Each structure stands twice: as C-alpha cells, then as structure tokens.
Amino acid sequence: MLQRNGVGRIERSAGASTSQTSSPAGLWPSGQRQRRHVHRRALPEMLDALSQVAPHLPLEQIAPPCQVMKCGDIVYRSTLDPSLYKNGGFDWRTATLLATVLGYLVLPPGVLPGAIDYYIKAPLKRKESKAIDKNDIILGKRLGTGGFGTVFKGELKEERGGRTPIIIKKAKEFGEAEVWMNERMSRVSGSHCAEFVTAFDEALNVPLPEGAGGRAAGAPAPPTWSGGVLDSGAIWLVWYYEGDNTLMSLMEKREFPYNLEPLLFGRELRAPRGPVRELVTIKETMRQLLTAVAACHANGIVHRDIKPANCIVSTRDKKLKLIDLGAAADLRIGINYVPNEYLLDPRYAPPQQYIMSTQTPKPPPKPVAAFLSPVLWGMERPDRFDMYSCGVTMMQMIFSHLRNDNNLIAFNKRLQELRWDLSSWRKEEEAKLASGATKAALADGLAAGFEALDADDGAGWDLLTRLLSYKPSDRPSASEALAHPWLTSAPGRAASMQRSLTSTVEATVSTAAAATSAALTSAGRTLGKAAALADMEEAILKTQQGALTEAQLMEELGLQEPAPVAPREGSQTIAWWQDRQTELRSRLVERREKLRQQVSNAMSSVRGGGRGSPVRPAGKGAAAAADSAAAAAAAAANKATDGNGRLKVPLILGGGAAAKKPAGAAANGAKPGQAAGKAAAAANGNGNGLKRAASPVAGKPSNGNENGNGDGNSKLFGGSGLSLGRLTPGNGKRSPLSSRDVEEEVEEEAPVSAKEKVFDLLGVFRK
Numbered sequence: 001m002l003q004r005n006g007v008g009r010i011e012r013s014a015g016a017s018t019s020q021t022s023s024p025a026g027l028w029p030s031g032q033r034q035r036r037h038v039h040r041r042a043l044p045e046m047l048d049a050l051s052q053v054a055p056h057l058p059l060e061q062i063a064p065p066c067q068v069m070k071c072g073d074i075v076y077r078s079t080l081d082p083s084l085y086k087n088g089g090f091d092w093r094t095a096t097l098l099a100t101v102l103g104y105l106v107l108p109p110g111v112l113p114g115a116i117d118y119y120i121k122a123p124l125k126r127k128e129s130k131a132i133d134k135n136d137i138i139l140g141k142r143l144g145t146g147g148f149g150t151v152f153k154g155e156l157k158e159e160r161g162g163r164t165p166i167i168i169k170k171a172k173e174f175g176e177a178e179v180w181m182n183e184r185m186s187r188v189s190g191s192h193c194a195e196f197v198t199a200f201d202e203a204l205n206v207p208l209p210e211g212a213g214g215r216a217a218g219a220p221a222p223p224t225w226s227g228g229v230l231d232s233g234a235i236w237l238v239w240y241y242e243g244d245n246t247l248m249s250l251m252e253k254r255e256f257p258y259n260l261e262p263l264l265f266g267r268e269l270r271a272p273r274g275p276v277r278e279l280v281t282i283k284e285t286m287r288q289l290l291t292a293v294a295a296c297h298a299n300g301i302v303h304r305d306i307k308p309a310n311c312i313v314s315t316r317d318k319k320l321k322l323i324d325l326g327a328a329a330d331l332r333i334g335i336n337y338v339p340n341e342y343l344l345d346p347r348y349a350p351p352q353q354y355i356m357s358t359q360t361p362k363p364p365p366k367p368v369a370a371f372l373s374p375v376l377w378g379m380e381r382p383d384r385f386d387m388y389s390c391g392v393t394m395m396q397m398i399f400s401h402l403r404n405d406n407n408l409i410a411f412n413k414r415l416q417e418l419r420w421d422l423s424s425w426r427k428e429e430e431a432k433l434a435s436g437a438t439k440a441a442l443a444d445g446l447a448a449g450f451e452a453l454d455a456d457d458g459a460g461w462d463l464l465t466r467l468l469s470y471k472p473s474d475r476p477s478a479s480e481a482l483a484h485p486w487l488t489s490a491p492g493r494a495a496s497m498q499r500s501l502t503s504t505v506e507a508t509v510s511t512a513a514a515a516t517s518a519a520l521t522s523a524g525r526t527l528g529k530a531a532a533l534a535d536m537e538e539a540i541l542k543t544q545q546g547a548l549t550e551a552q553l554m555e556e557l558g559l560q561e562p563a564p565v566a567p568r569e570g571s572q573t574i575a576w577w578q579d580r581q582t583e584l585r586s587r588l589v590e591r592r593e594k595l596r597q598q599v600s601n602a603m604s605s606v607r608g609g610g611r612g613s614p615v616r617p618a619g620k621g622a623a624a625a626a627d628s629a630a631a632a633a634a635a636a637a638n639k640a641t642d643g644n645g646r647l648k649v650p651l652i653l654g655g656g657a658a659a660k661k662p663a664g665a666a667a668n669g670a671k672p673g674q675a676a677g678k679a680a681a682a683a684n685g686n687g688n689g690l691k692r693a694a695s696p697v698a699g700k701p702s703n704g705n706e707n708g709n710g711d712g713n714s715k716l717f718g719g720s721g722l723s724l725g726r727l728t729p730g731n732g733k734r735s736p737l738s739s740r741d742v743e744e745e746v747e748e749e750a751p752v753s754a755k756e757k758v759f760d761l762l763g764v765f766r767k
C-alpha cells in the first residue's frame with residue numbers, strides 16, 4: 001500500500017514489505033526493486049497459463065473436428081457427416097470471437113504488442129545498439145544535477161574518427177528503470193523521446209586497445225577514476241544531443257512563443273505578430289506534446305513527470321520530444337510502478353499524486369495479471385495522471401505569469417483551496433481584474449490568457465478545464481485531447497483576439513516576489529526578514545536564469561527535505577539489467593578486439609609492411625608511448641614518399657579525409673627527433689583534454705603525463721578523455737574534485753579531433 005509522506009513523496013507502508021519476492025506484474029503494485037527474474041520466468045509462466053486455458057477454448061469453431069482429432073482413414077471418413085471433416089473456413093462466430101480476443105489484447109496497455117515488443121523487437125534492437133563504455137565517451141560541461149543524477153554534455157568517439165555530441169546522465173537512482181523506458185520508447189516509431197544511444201554501468205570498463213587511446217601493456221594503471229559522490233555506482237545513460245532548448249527554457253524568454261517558431265517550423269511565421277500567430281505556435285506545441293504523450297500511453301508507459309522542463313525541442317528533428325523517463329511506469333509488466341519512495345513534481349502532479357488507486361487488489365499470477373491489465377487500465381485510467389500535467393503545461397503557455405515557478409506554486413495552492421475548481425479560480429481572477437485589484441502587468445497577462453481561451457467558442461477553456469479536472473476519469477486521454485476542437489480548428493477562427501500572450505519581465509518579477517513570500521509564509525518557515533528576502537531574490541534570479549532545478553526549488557521554499565537516497569542494492573540485482581550488462585560486456589569485448597585488429601593492421605601498414613611487432617610495447621608510460629607515436633609518425637612520413645605518393649592513414653585516425661591530402665608536403669624534411677618532440681607534446685596524455693604544458697623532449701614525461709589513461713599516444717588517437725580528476729603538479733596524481741571543480745575543469749576542455757591531430761603531425765614534417 002502507498003502512503004503519501006510530505007509533499008509529493010510516496011512511501012510504501014510498513015505493512016508492505018519491500019523484501020517481498022513475488023513481484024506482481026501488470027497493473028498491480030509491484031515492488032520495483034524485487035523484480036528479480038521477472039522476465040526470465042515470464043515466458044514459461046505464460047506458456048503454463050496458456051496451456052491451462054487452451055483446452056477450454058472453443059477450437060471446434062476454428063477447425064472441423066476431424067482436423068483436430070483422429071477420424072480414421074479416408075474411406076471411413078467418407079461415411080461421416082461432411083461437416084465433421086470438410087474445411088468450412090471461419091464462421092461468423094469464430095471470427096467474432098477471434099476479433100474480440102485480438103481487440104482485447106491490443107487494448108491499452110497492449111498485452112499482445114507488449115509480448116511482441118519484449119520477445120521479438122527488443123532482442124533485435126539490442127543487437128543493433130552500440131556497445132560502448134566510458135572509454136568511448138569524452139565528458140564535457142555539466143548541465144545540471146537533479147535529485148537522481150548528474151547530466152553532462154559530451155562527445156561519443158566514433159571508430160572512424162568523428163565525434164558525435166551526446167548527453168550523458170549518471171543516474172544514482174532509478175537508472176535501470178530509465179534505461180528500460182528509453183529502450184522501450186526507442187522501439188516505437190515516430191521518435192517521441194530524445195534519441196537514446198545506450199546505457200552501461202559505471203563499473204563496466206573494457207579499455208580501448210593500445211594505439212587507439214588505450215593504455216599500453218605494462219604501463220602503470222591510471223588512478224581509479226572518481227568524481228566522488230557524483231558518480232559512485234552510477235549508471236551512465238547516453239542520448240544523442242537534441243539541442244539546447246527545453247520548452248521551459250524557451251518559455252522563460254520574453255519572445256515566447258515566437259522563439260519556438262524556427263525550432264518547430266524551420267522558420268519564423270510570416271503572419272503579423274499578435275495573439276493569432278502566438279496561438280498557432282502554442283497549439284502546435286500542445287499538439288506535439290500530446291502526440292508524444294499519446295505514444296507513451298499507447299505503449300503502456302505513463303511518464304509521470306510531464307512538464308515543460310522535460311520537453312526538449314529537438315533541433316535534429318524540429319519537433320518536441322520528451323526526456324527524463326526516470327519516473328515513468330511501464331504498466332504492461334509493472335516496471336517502476338510503485339517505487340518504495342519517490343519524488344513527484346508537485347507543481348505538475350494531479351491532486352491524487354498517484355497513478356492508480358491504492359486500493360488496487362493484490363494481483364493474481366503474472367500471466368493472468370498481464371492478461372487482465374487492460375481491464376484495470378480501463379477502470380483506473382493511469383494515463384490521466386499525465387493529462388493533468390499536460391493541462392498545467394498548457395496553463396503556463398497561455399498565462400505568462402505562470403511561467404514563473406513561484407507563481408505556479410501559488411496558483412496550485414489556490415486551486416487546491418478551491419477544490420480544484422478551475423472555474424472558481426477564473427471567477428476570482430476576473431473579479432479582481434474588474435475591481436482593479438490586480439497589478440497592471442499581471443492583469444494584462446491574465447486578460448490575454450482568458451481571451452485566447454475564449455476564442456474558438458471557448459474551445460481552449462473547455463480543453464483546459466477538462467485536462468485539469470479533479471477526477472482522472474473526467475480528463476480526456478491524450479488521443480481524445482488531440483481530437484479536441486481547440487487543436488483541430490483553423491487558426492482563423494481566433495482572429496478577433498487583441499491581446500498578446502508574451503510575457504513582460506515586470507509581471508514575472510513582481511508577481512514572483514509576491515508569490516515567493518506567500519509560499520515562504522505558508523510553508524511556515526521562520527526565517528528572519530532579511531534572510532527571507534535574500535532567499536526570495538535568489539529564487540527569482542535563478543528562475544529568471546532558468547537555473548532552478550526542482551530539487552533546489554523544493555528546498556528553497558522549504559516544501560520538503562532534500563531528495564531521499566533509496567538503497568541501490570535491490571535495483572542492481574534486477575535480472576534484466578544484469579543480463580543486459582553481461583551481453584553488453586561481451587559485445588564490447590568483441591568490438592574492442594576488432595578495433596585492436598584494425599589498429600594492429602593500420603600500424604603495420606604505417607610502419608612499412610609489418611616490420612616486427614605492429615604495436616610497439618610501450619610499457620614506460622606516456623613518454624614511451626609518445627616515442628612510439630613519433631616513430632609511427634616518422635614511419636608514416638617515410639611511407640608517404642613511396643609508391644603513389646599518398647599517405648596511408650588508418651581509418652581510426654580519420655584516414656578517409658587525411659588520405660585525400662597530398663603527402664608530398666608531409667614527406668619533405670621529416671626529422672624523427674623533431675617529430676618525437678612534437679609527438680611527445682601531442683602525447684601529453686592528461687586524458688581530460690585540459691591544455692597543459694608538456695615537455696618537448698621526447699621520452700621525458702611532463703608533469704601531467706600520468707594523468708588520464710597514462711597513454712602517451714592517447715592524444716594521437718583521441719585519448720580516453722574521461723579523466724575528471726585534478727592533477728596535482730609534480731606527482732601526477734589526482735585528488736578528488738568537488739562538483740564545481742568538475743564543472744570548471746571540464747568547461748576548459750577543447751577537444752581536438754583525430755583528423756586535426758593527424759594534420760598536427762603532418763605539420764611537423766612540413767617544417
């Protein structure tokens with residue numbers, strides 16, 4: 001059973017032990033952390049259940065009796081009633097029965113599509129996905145730290161030398177569930193969520209082969225990479241970078257919704273600026289949001305954290321996509337349905353704060369529960385949780401003052417006092433407007449919002465009140481909302497509108513100040529006046545900068561304690577995750593082995609036909625490796641002078657492009673000593689991409705050479721780029737960093753592509 005504990009925090013009651021092992025499936029509450037073997041056992045159990053049900057199915061309707069039982073030989077059969085052995089095809093009763101069963105199985109959350117997805121699509125897709133670990137990633141700037149992890153921008157090292165911008169989340173909590181949801185949604189056509197690359201455990205470490213950024217055999221092991229509390233035991237989730245803008249960051253700007261136009265439509269709209277044009281963009285945004293939400297629901301996933309900050313406006317696909325599926329619940333098999341403890345965002349969560357009744361009975365065995373899940377979905381309508389959040393998002397797009405966190409909190413509080421009766425709220429606000437009690441800037445925004453909602457015969461208001469209904473069953477589903485007249489009507493019908501929906505800074509700041517102080521008071525904080533004011537100013541400032549995370553906000557307003565840290569042990573034993581990790585590791589080892597072969601071949605060809613060992617055993621750290629790189633480069637220069645006069649550059653060095661460059665220049669006057677010096681500088685393997693002075697003397701490591709992977713040739717091949725430690729001058733060791741240090745250091749990073757590095761070396765030979 002669930003109980004709410006404080007604002008937005010849900011806990012399992014003491015009676016429901018977290019150690020229960022019979023984790024239920026389907027729509028019933030399941031101990032998310034006790035899903036051991038759930039998938040491994042699902043198939044046999046389902047087969048068992050089907051074999052029990054099969055004898056009772058009216059199969060005689062489907063095939064003539066003589067096709068399902070022995071009726072003797074052909075001569076004997078000819079004496080029987082023809083209807084017993086003649087194949088008469090399907091009769092209408094059979095067709096109706098089959099259609100009903102089939103229809104039932106595809107009802108949300110979709111038992112049949114779920115089984116197809118799980119048993120067929122998922123394994124196929126996983127084989128296609130990239131097998132990578134942290135050695136393939138260069139961490140960049142930290143974007144933020146949420147309650148459950150830290151998000152970084154970064155780059156994925158491609159085998160052919162390129163780098164792809166990515167986003168990395170190091171999830172401390174609920175990482176496995178987020179991986180599950182992202183993988184599920186990546187198998188749904190239409191790209192409704194940020195494109196997921198893969199995920200792996202922090203502990204997974206299959207080093208790159210020597211010569212491709214890996215550590216030389218015998219070289220000292222690099223210090224254990226550690227970002228301190230930031231990443232201990234984390235799961236790394238990787239997505240392709242979709243752009244800089246979330247709906248929230250765009251809404252916080254004055255030009256909203258005009259700033260959305262180029263991102264959604266590829267250009268600015270040509271219509272004159274004004275409410276009609278604004279509404280066109282807002283409706284399109286709402287349409288795209290609802291489409292993405294509908295796609296999740298059609299696949300049995302309830303997002304549970306829909307809000308503008310979790311809508312990324314993709315510059316890759318020019319559309320709005322959902323991110324942050326860490327709180328989502330997969331109701332086909334109950335994944336992440338009832339975490340022991342969870343934080344919801346109270347600004348966007350519906351009044352009930354949970355997706356289904358806590359009275360939901362204990363489930364029958366898994367296959368039966370899965371089979372019955374459409375019934376429960378129909379009764380409980382868990383998807384309507386997200387619909388309320390869509391309603392709040394719509395409110396923020398329409399009413400500019402609600403784009404401010406503090407105003408939104410104040411609005412929610414008032415709505416709660418009015419028993420979630422949006423019409424009463426409107427009456428109240430309109431009365432204040434009429435009496436002139438509302439400040440001018442705020443009054444403008446409110447009046448513009450009501451006008452926009454009243455256009456189209458009040459279609460906007462109708463949709464909004466439905467979405468924000470108290471009872472889940474009164475809220476429309478995502479597909480019903482998409483068919484609502486407000487979203488299907490032509491924009492011309494709203495032509496009579498006069499007021500703009502864009503925000504004014506004055507409105508935001510003045511109302512934010514009022515709302516913040518109200519929230520502080522109501523939260524019962526006993527701060528001194530000055531401290532409260534400072535808090536308030538900081539909150540407003542952060543809000544204006546778009547930097548206020550929900551965890552900070554909650555703490556700021558004293559609405560709840562810092563995010564609780566649930567134990568990870570249980571989640572780490574999820575059989576699915578373990579199986580996935582094992583498979584990933586073996587694919588990764590395979591990939592690295594291939595790469596090692598490639599490097600080996602490339603090096604032999606660079607050395608001029610495989611003299612001796614293709615990869616020089618370095619063993620002496622950066623200097624030796626640098627020497628090796630220099631020798632290889634010198635050999636490359638020699639090689640460049642022969643035959644067709646083209647420099648053969650291995651693919652992993654970006655060979656495709658580099659090879660096109662005439663090698664004549666590279667060939668003249670190459671001095672191995674010079675090359676070695678330059679290569680040593682290039683091979684300053686600090687691994688974190690920081691620019692540090694390196695000793696120009698080959699064979700003499702500079703201060704920073706032991707850092708990172710300790711591989712002198714890492715610069716040549718791209719390096720591991722994964723070091724976030726701080727280099728202590730002189731001893732080459734790293735000391736743990738604070739999160740701020742991490743940010744500062746990674747921001748300095750100036751990644752150099754493999755191609756550039758090759759050209760660097762060529763430059764040496766030109767001299």
Ligand SMILES: Nc1ncnc2c1ncn2[C@@H]1O[C@H](COP(=O)(O)OP(=O)(O)OP(=O)(O)O)[C@@H](O)[C@H]1O
Pocket residue numbers: 143144145146147148149150151167169194195239240241242243244246309310312323324325326549550551
């Ligand atoms: N695929 C992506 N492309 C570009 N930016 C992204 C992507 N995924 C996430 N981001 C950025 O990273 C930020 C944090 O991502 P996300 O919301 O998933 O993390 P979080 O830890 O749950 O943060 P919070 O607790 O603040 O919600 C987003 O607000 C967005 O700016």
